[in-house]
Amino acid sequence: MTRWCRSYWAEEDTWFFEVDAGGWVTRQVELQGPLEKPIAAASLAEWEAAQQAGTLRDYEAAFGGTAEVAVHEWDPHDAQDLSPAEFENVWAAARAVCRARARTSTADEA
Incomplete structure (x- = not known):
């Protein structure tokens, strides 16, 4: 079963997870x-595809x-469950x- 949650890190930073x-x-x-x-919005499937593609x-x-x-190895601090809609927004x-x-970044490099 998929789970969506929010966790607070470094006092003012907020992380959202789909697990x-x-x-x-x-x-x-x-x-x-x-x-x-927003400093990150990453997908594991996309990350793996990018790794394979170089x-x-x-x-x-x-x-x-x-x-x-896996989450159970590092346990997000005070994780709060979210609805799928909250995560998607x-x-x-x-x-x-x-x-x-x-x-x-791409335009700057050109």
Whole structure:
């Protein structure tokens, strides 16, 4: 069963997780500071595809990464359950920011 949760880190940072039945983070959003600036919105499936394609560096620069160990091995601090809709709203907003950042970085390199 999939689980969605939110956890607070480093006092002002907020992390959102989608966790599969095995305890692996399949999607992760990281918001930084009191303004909740999106710094990551990563998908495990996309991360694995980028790794296989040799584009992992670009993927991580744009979207970050997901936790590399199962949740039960590091236990998110004070995790609060979310509804799928709550997670999807945060995910969509963070992905939009990450995509825009990726486009800007690509344009700067050209």
